[in-house]
Amino acid sequence: MPVLAAEWTFADFMLSVLWIFGFVILIWLLITVFSDLFRRHDVHGWVKVLWVLGIIILPFLGVFVYIITQSRGMAERNQQAVQQEKQALRQFVATPADELERLSKLHDAGKLSDDEFAQMKAKVLQGS
DSSP states (O other), rough: OOOOOOOOOOOHHHHHHOOOHHHHHHHHHHHHHHHHHHHOSSHHHHHHHHHHHHHHHHHHHHHHHHHHHHEEEEHHHHHHHHHHHHHHHHHHHHHHHHHHHHHHHHHTTTSSSSHHHHHHHHHHHHOO
């Protein structure tokens, strides 16, 4: 039986929006907690299994208990992951200052002539 517009009130709409919002928040929290849980190296397999079972059986309670009891560790592990990503990115992306330092070392070692150094330095400074 189709729902007619007359049967659908603004309160029903707001309640539906609230339910959808709660569901999206639950999914986001589950992803956050599971990613932290499986990233951990200080917790052994059986403890992870117990956390997963607790979160699956009682999702909101399990997520909230995990966040309350593990929040400090979550923040530290998240910060470590960010630092590792920054280090990995720095290995592939050189800043103009890094390039100039590398060129200066090559020039000081005699591997680049004055003209080559000036040309490459100009390219690096043009690109930044």
